[in-house]
Each structure stands twice: as structure tokens, then as C-alpha cells.
Amino acid sequence: xxxxxxxxxxxxxxxxxxxxxxxxxxxxxxxxxxxxxxxxxxxxxxxxxxxxxxxxxxxxxxxxxxxxxxxxxxxxxxxxxxxxxxxxxxxxxxxxxxxxxxxxxxxxxxxxxxxxxxxxxxxxxxxxxxxxxxxxxxxxxxxxxxxxxxxxxxxxxxxxxxxxxxxxxxxxxxxxxxxxxxxxxxxxxxxxxxxxxxxxxxxxxxxxxxxxxxxxxxxxxxxxxxxxxxxxxxxxxxxxxxxxxxxxxxxxxxxxxxxxxxxxxxxxxxxxxxxxxxxxxxxxxxxxxxxxxxxxxxxxxxxxxxxxxxxxxxxxxxxxxxxxxxxxxxxxxxxxxxxxxxxxxxxxxxxxxxxxxxxxxxxxxxxxxxxxxxxxxxxxxxxxxxxxxxxxxxxxxxxxxxxxxxxxxxxxxxxxxxxxxxxxxxxxxxxxxxxxxxxxxxxxxxxxxxxxxxxxxxxxxxxxxxxxxxxxxxxxxxxxxxxxxxxxxxxxxxxxxxxxxxxxxxxxxxxxxxxxxxxxxxxxxxxxxxxxxxxxxxxxxxxxxxxxxxxxxxxxxxxxxxxxxxxxxxxxxxxxxxxxxxxxxxxxxxxxxxxxxxxxxxxxxxxxxxxxxxxxxxxxxxxxxxxxxxxxxxxxxxxxxxxxxxxxxxxxxxxxxxxxxxxxxxxxxxxxxxxxxxxxxxxxxxxxxxxxxxxxxxxxxxxxxxxxxxxxxxxxxxxxxxxxxxxxxxxxxxxxxxxxxxxxxxxxxxxxxxxxxxxxxxxxxxxxxxxxxxxxx
Amino acid sequence: xxxxxxxxxxxxxxxxxxxxxxxxxxxxxxxxxxxxxxxxxxxxxxxxxxxxxxxxxxxxxxxxxxxxxxxxxxxxxxxxxxxxxxxxxxxxxxxxxxxxxxxxxxxxxxxxxxxxxxxxxxxxxxxxxxxxxxxxxxxxxxxxxxx
Numbered sequence: 016x017x018x019x020x021x022x023x024x025x026x027x028x029x030x031x032x033x034x035x036x037x038x039x040x041x042x043x044x045x046x047x048x049x050x051x052x053x054x055x056x057x058x059x060x061x062x063x064x065x066x067x068x069x070x071x072x073x074x075x076x077x078x079x080x081x082x083x084x085x086x087x088x089x090x091x092x093x094x095x096x097x098x099x100x101x102x103x104x105x106x107x108x109x110x111x112x113x114x115x116x117x118x119x120x121x122x123x124x125x126x127x128x129x130x131x132x133x134x135x136x137x138x139x140x141x142x143x144x145x146x147x148x149x150x151x152x153x154x155x156x157x158x159x160x161x162x163x164x165x166x167x168x169x170x171x172x173x174x175x176x177x178x179x180x181x182x183x184x185x186x187x188x189x190x191x192x193x194x195x196x197x198x199x200x201x202x203x204x205x206x207x208x209x210x211x212x213x214x215x216x217x218x219x220x221x222x223x224x225x226x227x228x229x230x231x232x233x234x235x236x237x238x239x240x241x242x243x244x245x246x247x248x249x250x251x252x253x254x255x256x257x258x259x260x261x262x263x264x265x266x267x268x269x270x271x272x273x274x275x276x277x278x279x280x281x282x283x284x285x286x287x288x289x290x291x292x293x294x295x296x297x298x299x300x301x302x303x304x305x306x307x308x309x310x311x312x313x314x315x316x317x318x319x320x321x322x323x324x325x326x327x328x329x330x331x332x333x334x335x336x337x338x339x340x341x342x343x344x345x346x347x348x349x350x351x352x353x354x355x356x357x358x359x360x361x362x363x364x365x366x367x368x369x370x371x372x373x374x375x376x377x378x379x380x381x382x383x384x385x386x387x388x389x390x391x392x393x394x395x396x397x398x399x400x401x402x403x404x405x406x407x408x409x410x411x412x413x414x415x416x417x418x419x420x421x422x423x424x425x426x427x428x429x430x431x432x433x434x435x436x437x438x439x440x441x442x443x444x445x446x447x448x449x450x451x452x453x454x455x456x457x458x459x460x461x462x463x464x465x466x467x468x469x470x471x472x473x474x475x476x477x478x479x480x481x482x483x484x485x486x487x488x489x490x491x492x493x494x495x496x497x498x499x500x501x502x503x504x505x506x507x508x509x510x511x512x513x514x515x516x517x518x519x520x521x522x523x524x525x526x527x528x529x530x531x532x533x534x535x536x537x538x539x540x541x542x543x544x545x546x547x548x549x550x551x552x553x554x555x556x557x558x559x560x561x562x563x564x565x566x567x568x569x570x571x572x573x574x575x576x577x578x579x580x581x582x583x584x585x586x587x588x589x590x591x592x593x594x595x596x597x598x599x600x601x602x603x604x605x606x607x608x609x610x611x612x613x614x615x616x617x618x619x620x621x622x623x624x625x626x627x628x629x630x631x632x633x634x635x636x637x638x639x640x641x642x643x644x645x646x647x648x649x650x651x652x653x654x655x656x657x658x659x660x661x662x663x664x665x666x667x668x669x670x671x672x673x674x675x676x677x678x679x680x681x682x683x684x685x686x687x688x689x690x691x692x693x694x695x696x697x698x699x700x701x702x703x704x705x706x707x708x709x710x711x712x713x714x715x716x717x718x719x720x721x722x723x724x725x726x727x728x729x730x731x732x733x734x735x736x737x738x739x740x741x742x743x744x745x746x747x748x749x750x751x752x753x754x755x756x757x758x759x760x761x762x763x764x765x766x767x768x769x770x771x772x773x774x775x776x777x778x779x780x781x782x783x784x785x786x787x788x789x790x791x792x
Numbered sequence: 793x794x795x796x797x798x799x800x801x802x803x804x805x806x807x808x809x810x811x812x813x814x815x816x817x818x819x820x821x822x823x824x825x826x827x828x829x830x831x832x833x834x835x836x837x838x839x840x841x842x843x844x845x846x847x848x849x850x851x852x853x854x855x856x857x858x859x860x861x862x863x864x865x866x867x868x869x870x871x872x873x874x875x876x877x878x879x880x881x882x883x884x885x886x887x888x889x890x891x892x893x894x895x896x897x898x899x900x901x902x903x904x905x906x907x908x909x910x911x912x913x914x915x916x917x918x919x920x921x922x923x924x925x926x927x928x929x930x931x932x933x934x935x936x937x938x939x
Contacts (some may be wrong), residue, residue: 114866114880117918117925121867121880124852124916124927138864143925144878146866154865161892233892261862261895261906 019109023078024102025054031098032056034091035075039105041089044123045080051105052091053077084109085123113150117143135282139235139264140242151282159287162233163435168428168449170232171280173292174240174248175318178417181215181248182313188212202251206243213244215251216312224417225258231428232289235262237275239297240320242267266320277303286448289427291420293318300485302450305423308416308537419538427452454489460539461492468494469507469514471529483529486536498524506532510549797825801841807874811919814849815874850875850914850926857938858928860908863895870910875926879912883929885936902937904930909938 025032032054039051057071087106091097097104112120112127115134120127134145137154146154162168172178191197191214200217218224228234236259238245245265253259264280266272275297277285285303292298293309309318427449434447445451472481479485483506484494495502498517505518505526518524531547802819809815821844828837850856850872858870858877867880881890881897888899896905904910912928912935930936 114882116878116880116927117920119916119918119925119927121878121916121927122882126918138866140862140864141869144864144866157865157890158892260893261864 019082019084019111021081021084021105021107021109022103023051023105023107024100025056025078025097025104026076027100029054029056029074029076030100031096032076034093034095034097034104037089037091037093039086039089041086043086044125045084045086045107046125047080047082049080051078051080051086051107052089054097078104080107082109083112083120083123083125111147111149113147115145136268136270136279137282138268139262139280140268142268142270148282152284155281155283159284162287165233166231166432168232168431169235169281169288170228170424171235171237171277171288171290171292173275173290173294174236174238174245175320176293176309176311177291177307178218178221178252178310179215179248180218180310180312181213181319183211183213183319187214187313204247204251206241206247208243213247214313215248217252218310218417219414220417220421221252224421225253227421228424229258231425233262234258235264235280237264237269237280237290237292238320239266239269239272239275241265244320273297274299277301286446286450287431289424289449289453291424295482295486300489302454305420305427305453306486306536307420308533310414310416416537423456423539426456430456456539457489458491460535460541461487461490464492464504464541465499465502466492466494466504466506466532467496467498467502467514467518469505469512471506471508483532487532490536490539492532504531504544507549515549794825797839797841798822801843805843805845809874809923811921811924814847814924817846817848819843819845848873848875850917850924852914852917854914855911855935856914856928857909857911860904860906860910863897863904863906865890865892865895868897868904870912870928872926875924877912877914877926877928879910879928879930883915883927883931885931899936904937911935911938 033056035053035055037052039045039049045051053075054077055073055075057073060070060072085108087108089105090102091104110120110123110125112123112125114121115127118126118128134147135151136142136144137146137151138144158169175181191201191203197203200219200221201214202217203212203214205212225234236245236249238248240248242265245263249256249259249263269275269279275292277288277290277298281288288303290298290301290304291307292304293307295301295304295306298304311317430452431447431449434443434445434452437443438445438447466487468478468483471483472478478494478496487494492504493501498505498514502518502524505514505524506529507515507526508529509515510526515526518526525544526549527544527547528549531542531544534547535542801822805816806819807816822841823844824840824842826840828839830837856872856877858872860868860870861876862869865881867878867883870877870879881888884897884904885899888897888902888904890896891898894905896903910930912930913932914926915929916927918925
């Protein structure tokens with residue numbers, strides 16, 4: 016760094032000069048502005064003392080350090096007279112404090128203030144070491160050059176549930192003992208300062224994965240486990256250190272308990288970094304991330320290092336409810352289509368047991384000694400412990416995720432270096448960037464797919480923010496809340512929802528289970544929809560899906576919740592009778608099936624729908640084959656049908672709603688489907704509010720009632736508020752000034768959100784009431 | 793009583809570090825134990841104990857032998873007993889190059905890698921209340937890997 020070398024000389028105009036004092040020594044660290052030496056020179060002044068004489072006046076000057084740095088050499092001595100311009104007094108090296116160790120510059124040893132803005136952490140295993148942005152850039156450049164020379168990229172891997180699954184607890188000890196030795200690929204190690212043995216199960220194909228991938232990528236571990244844990248696991252999966260070496264970053268060095276950041280390791284340039292992790296949220300959905308399906312082997316253990324992380328999105332969580340776990344937790348099983356019905360039963364039972372034992376887990380917890388960082392996971396594990404006593408504590412183990420990931424990573428690598436060749440050959444001006452490649456690859460997976468979700472995204476949150484929604488969009492699908500004519504796929508958790516029924520009447524809409532989306536996303540490959548037909552619909556229709564690999568298990572699972580006889584709902588059938596029977600190729604059998612299966616919906620919302628389908632299903636059952644009818648007609652009819660259905664649904668709800676506010680995921684389809692332009696008083700234009708519409712509708716009605724008869728004091732419900740308690744409180748009446756004001760504001764907001772103004776009068780009344788009350792108070 | 797105090801003293805101070813005196817390695821003799829003073833509000837008593845101990849107090853310019861604990865592209869860490877020293881790449885001879893396979897630093901005839909031994913000179917110290925950090929250099933004659 017030549018611009019940091021300084022050679023201090025005495026200014027020419029001050030020559031000759033005598034050195035008075037040297038205020039520094041060789042190798043001394045100086046700060047900016049420090050005096051290095053002092054000298055004396057004389058100036059001649061004419062006519063100062065006497066007119067005809069010139070006077071010599073001594074002046075002093077000094078040389079100061081122009082920035083922080085170290086004195087390299089001093090070439091002058093005290094008392095020396097310097098008369099030559101070329102005489103260098105002091106060699107000085109400036110220092111930018113590029114690298115700091117514990118707030119101390121590692122070059123000049125000056126204490127510098129750690130500045131989060133200008134300095135970043137780069138070292139995997141030390142938080143005390145910070146480098147400046149420029150230095151970081153330089154170092155990264157070195158790394159990038161090296162990687163390009165080696166033809167590699169960087170890959171950051173997560174440990175828990177990505178490469179391995181870990182657990183602790185006496186129950187596992189027992190199980191291992193009863194097995195009479197370690198099962199294959201299960202390793203055990205204690206952590207330092209603790210006698211608790213940890214068990215980790217390597218994900219299938221891990222060794223091969225690491226071997227193959229290490230030829231293409233430089234591997235880094237980035238885990239939320241502690242340092243000791245990370246080192247121990249790294250030792251278990253990579254005993255020679257040939258894959259990861261010392262490139263291990265643990266929670267201890269992360270400085271953030273809830274998030275991971277690529278910038279922590281690659282502060283400037285992330286164009287060559289790929290991340291694989293089972294959680295996208297901790298990476299803030301980074302464009303560099305390739306999400307993998309969480310690996311689970313020990314039942315109930317989850318991610319032992321995720322205790323401090325925020326809970327996963329509800330969509331993901333719902334996978335572990337007993338009804339869906341058996342299918343969802345074994346994507347690999349369905350992949351290989353080797354899953355037997357036996358394993359499905361087993362894990363189902365296990366899941367049920369674990370749910371039961373959740374309450375009794377506190378006793379187990381007390382006598383288990385856990386390291387502090389695992390206390391949070393203790394409850395979970397204790398739960399697992401209970402299960403283990405009943406059943407083998409492990410899932411079946413034919414997970415193929417790493418194979419898929421390997422393929423994806425290989426493709427990314429190949430495309431990166433292809434892009435680079437193109438860039439070098441100046442075919443393109445775009446710098447190769449894995450972010451673009453990943454984005455592009457993902458977008459192609461579900462390109463042209465228009466999705467509507469039904470019973471998949473829980474209510475009470477904007478669907479756009481749901482994990483599955485975001486995932487689908489990042490894979491190129493367009494998501495909709497309503498079943499418009501563009502929609503090509505309905506992703507439904509169960510049959511019998513309004514949207515499914517609607518879609519069934521259109522021949523060009525495919526109805527699939529959520530697993531279709533999960534697997535398409537998981538494998539980065541659009542799956543065959545025929546393999547993912549809803550079990551209720553697919554059961555007796557071999558013509559559509561020639562090889563439905565996991566239908567048997569699904570059937571059983573869903574059959575388990577079957578049973579309730581639906582209630583009668585007068586008037587609905589008339590509404591549906593004028594709906595033209597729709598011919599859907601190959602779906603007629605399903606209709607029959609549907610009728611048999613549809614007893615399972617205990618939710619009042621669905622009663623109307625299901626009954627509707629019973630009717631329409633029956634009428635379609637006689638028609639088969641032909642798909643030669645007019646498509647426009649179809650759409651129109653379907654729209655009509657959907658509308659009337661929804662209206663009726665609203666009507667049916669109103670009576671039930673007051674005492675039943677826990678509707679779970681079911682009312683999702685009422686959102687947006689409603690195309691109620693006739694000005695029905697149950698709708699106030701809630702298309703913008705992605706929440707419980709029918710609930711709000713009821714509330715609206717209540718409001719109206721109240722505003723008609725009352726002083727309007729209880730109007731605190733905002734649009735999205737689904738809490739009945741609030742309402743009760745409101746109804747007790749609030750007289751305090753501020754509350755009324757607040758209510759007023761809410762109402763105003765609400766009125767802005769209204770798109771249809773059919774309730775303007777009502778709002779005006781309401782406002783008048785409120786104003787009146789304000790004045791009264 | 794005296795024995796108890798001695799035991800407590802050994803347990804409390806040995807192996808600790810203070811920015812003022814350095815690392816207290818071993819208590820040698822106790823020179824004076826003051827009369828105990830019962831603390832109001834609790835049954836505890838306070839004794840002021842004067843003692844002599846072997847301490848390790850690093851000085852700037854001191855040349856020490858150390859064991860390398862970690863190597864990264866910025867430099868390497870080395871332990872001098874309880875003291876952790878960091879040596880930046882800039883304070884290594886100019887022929888030292890970082891090699892990520894290892895990882896290690898390779899010079900013309902030297903190699904610095906994890907668990908290797910180095911001789912270094914302490915050039916900077918930072919004393920904090922309970923810890924001391926040091927910056928070292930190997931960019932001088934007779935410093936570097938110990939063969």
C-alpha cells in the first residue's frame with residue numbers, strides 16, 4: 016500500500032533548519048496530528064528593527080503525522096542542521112486499521128473503536144476479529160480468484176435436519192442399548208463439560224453427497240448449535256476434516272440467535288455462494304438459499320438447536336399434526352414409491368402417542384440432566400422419550416433429499432461456469448451470479464402454473480405471507496385467492512371445499528394435494544399431478560392416475576377422521592339445481608367416491624358445500640368421457656355456481672357464527688370467492704382483507720343491529736379482528752372518551768377500506784352516533 | 793480458619809486474569825491475613841489477605857513461544873499459555889502466503905498451521921478488567937515456526 020507510506024521532509028522554504036527535538040521513537044505508534052519532530056529555522060525580515068538593516072528571526076516549525084500509523088525510521092538527530100531538500104527526516108507508515116482484534120489494530124496496535132458500520136466479521140471461529148470493508152473486499156477477492164481457479168463455488172451448509180438429525184435423552188440411550196449396538200449411520204458423542212451423550216443420524220447418502228459436492232464447492236458449516244456441538248458433529252461427519260476443515264461457524268460466533276446471514280462470512284460478494292438449509296426464514300428467504308426438506312429420523316426430536324428460533328410458519332407446522340404427518344414427513348418415501356403401508360401406520364401411531372404424552376412429559380423432564388442450551392428442547396425430547404417406550408423412536412429412513420440437492424447443486428455449478436464462459440467471451444454483459452441462476456431455475460419449475468389454495472393456508476394471516484405462498488411464487492407459480500379463469504391448479508388439503516367443488520366443474524383445473532406443491536418445490540421439478548389427486552377424489556378412479564404410489568396410506572389416514580353425518584340445510588339444493596352438470600373427464604367416479612367420503616367435515620362451513628357437491632356430483636356421475644363442451648359456458652356457469660354457493664354459505668354461517676369462532680383453516684375459501692355485487696348486506700367489500708370474511712360479515716350484521724338500536728359505543732372491531740372476546744367487551748359498552756375516539760378511528764379506517772359503498776348510510780349513522788357521544792362526554 | 797482462607801484464596805484467584813497484574817498462576821505465600829470483619833446484614837465475614845503469587849504478565853516487545861490454535865485468511869491465533877495472541881498476515885514476512893487447504897500459511901521454508909509451534913513477539917497488548925489480548929508479529933529475524 017504505497018499511499019500509506021509517508022516520507023516526511025522539512026519544507027524547502029524552511030531550509031536550512033535545525034532539529035530541536037525528536038518527539039517520537041522508531042516503531043512507535045502515532046495518532047493523526049501527533050507531533051513527530053520540531054525544528055527551528057530563521058527568516059530574514061527587512062526593515063524590522065532598523066530601516067537599513069535586515070534582522071534574522073528564529074521561527075519554529077514541526078512535522079506532524081498526517082494519519083494514524085507507525086514511525087518506520089528516523090534519519091535525523093537532535094541538533095542536526097538540515098540544509099538539503101532531499102534529506103528525509105522520518106519514514107512513516109500510515110495505518111488504516113483494516114483489521115482489528117478486540118478493538119485493537121493488529122498492525123499498529125492502536126486501540127480503535129469497533130465500528131459496526133465500517134468493520135465486518137469474517138473469520139468463522141472468532142468474533143473478536145473484525146476487518147474493514149475495503150480489507151474484506153480484498154480478502155474476498157483473493158478467495159474468489161482462488162475458487163475460480165479451482166473451478167469451485169462456496170456452499171454454506173446447515174447441520175441440524177439438513178445433513179443430520181440429532182437428539183439427546185435417556186430414552187434414546189435405552190433404545191440404543193436395546194438395539195444391541197449403534198444402528199448404521201448413527202453416531203454418539205458427548206460434548207465437553209457434559210456427560211450427556213448426543214446421538215446423530217447422518218442423512219442417507221451424506222458421505223457420497225459430501226464427496227461429490229466437495230469437488231464443486233468449498234464447504235462451510237453454519238449452524239445454530241454451539242461451537243462444541245458444531246465441532247463434534249463436524250468430526251462425526253468429516254473425521255479427517257477434508258470437507259469442512261476449519262470453516263465452521265456456530266451460534267457462538269453468529270452474534271444473532273435467530274438469524275443467519277451470508278454476509279457474516281461473505282460480506283461483500285455473494286455471487287458465488289449457495290446456501291442449503293431446511294429453514295428459509297432464518298436466512299430471510301435469501302436468494303442464495305436452496306431450501307431442503309427437513310430431515311427427521313428420531314421421532315419428536317425436531318431441531319434440538321432451534322429452541323430459540325421463532326416457530327416455523329403455521330403451514331409447515333401443520334405438517335406435523337397427526338393426520339398429515341404420515342404423508343408429509345416422508346416425502347422421500349413417496350419419492351421412491353417404496354413406502355409400504357406398514358410404515359405409514361407405524362409413524363401415525365407414533366405421532367398419536369406423542370401427542371398424548373405431551374401432557375405427561377413434565378415428570379420425565381425433571382430427572383433428565385440437560386446442558387443449558389438444550390433446556391428448551393427438553394420438553395420436546397421428553398415427549399419423544401415417552402413415545403420411544405411404546406415404539407421404535409425412529410422414522411423409516413429412505414430419504415433421498417440429498418440426491419436431489421446434489422443434482423440441483425451440480426446444475427447450479429455447471430450453469431455458473433457456463434455463464435462465466437459466456438461472460439468471458441463477452442457474449443453477455445451479465446456477471447455470473449448464483450442468485451440469478453437459482454432464481455431462474457426456480458422460476459422454471461412452476462412456470463405458467465396458476466394456483467389457488469384451499470384449506471391450506473390458515474386463516475387469520477394474509478395468505479401472501481404464508482410460507483407456502485411465498486415458496487410457490489418463488490418457484491414461478493402465480494397464486495390467487497379466488498378461482499379466476501386463469502387458475503390451473505387448486506391445491507387443496509381436502510375435498511369438499513367450495514374451491515374444490517368449483518374447480519371440479521371446470522375441466523382445465525387440476526386439483527392436487529399440497530404435497531404436489533411441496534414435492535415440486537422440494538425437487539425443483541414439477542411433479543405429475545396425477546400422482547397427487549386428493550384421496551377422496553382419487554380413490555375409485557384408477558383411470559386418471561395410473562400409478563398413485565401413496566394412495567393407500569392417504570386413504571387410511573383420511574378415513575380415520577371420517578364419520579360425522581352432515582346436517583341438513585334447506586334451500587341450498589334449489590340454488591344448485593340450476594347449475595348445469597359439468598363434465599370432467601374421468602372425474603365422474605370420484606364424484607361417487609366423494610359422496611361416500613364426505614362425511615368427515617364437522618365444520619359447519621362445509622356442510623353447505625359438501626351437500627352441494629353431493630347433488631352436483633350425483634348429477635355428473637352419469638356423464639362420462641366427453642370434454643367437447645364450450646369452455647366459456649363452463650366458466651360462466653361455474654362462476655354462477657360459486658357465487659350462489661358462497662352466498663348461501665354466508666347465510667348458513669350467520670346462525671352458527673356467534674358461538675363458533677374457531678373455524679381453523681376452513682373459511683379460507685370464502686375469501687375472495689365471493690363476488691357479491693348485488694349489494695347483499697353481509698358483504699362490505701372485504702376483498703382486501705384476507706381474513707375471516709364470513710366472521711366479519713356476521714360482525715357487520717351485529718354492528719348494524721347495534722347501531723340501529725344502540726348508541727354505537729361498541730364499534731371497536733376492526734376488519735381483521737376475529738376475537739369474539741373483544742366483541743363481548745364491546746357490547747358491555749364503553750363510555751370512556753378515549754375508547755370512543757379509538758372506535759371512531761377504526762371505523763374511519765374501515766370505511767376507507769370498503770370498496771363497495773352500500774353501507775355508507777350505516778357508516779354515516781355510526782359516525783353521527785359517535786360524534787354525538789363525544790359531545791355528550 | 794487460616795486453612796479455610798488459604799483454600800478459598802487458592803480457589804478464587806488461581807487461574808484468573810486481571811488486567812492489572814496479569815494471569816495469576818500460583819499463590820506462593822500469604823503475607824498477611826487481616827482480622828475478620830463481619831458484614832452487616834449477612835453472616836459472612838471479610839478478610840483482607842495479602843499474598844505473593846507467580847503471575848504471567850505479558851509485556852510489549854516480549855518474545856514468547858506459542859501454539860497455533862486457529863488459522864484463517866486474516867492471520868492466525870496462537871496461545872501463550874492462557875494468553876491468546878493474534879498475528880495478522882501483515883505482520884508476517886512477505887513470503888508468507890495463505891493456503892486454504894489446511895488452512896495454513898506457507899513461507900519459503902516455514903509453514904504455520906494449526907497446532908504448530910511458533911515464536912512470536914508481542915507488539916500490542918490490550919488490558920481489560922478480566923482479560924488480556926495481545927497482537928504479535930513474526931516479521932523479524934528468528935521469529936516464526938519453531939522447527
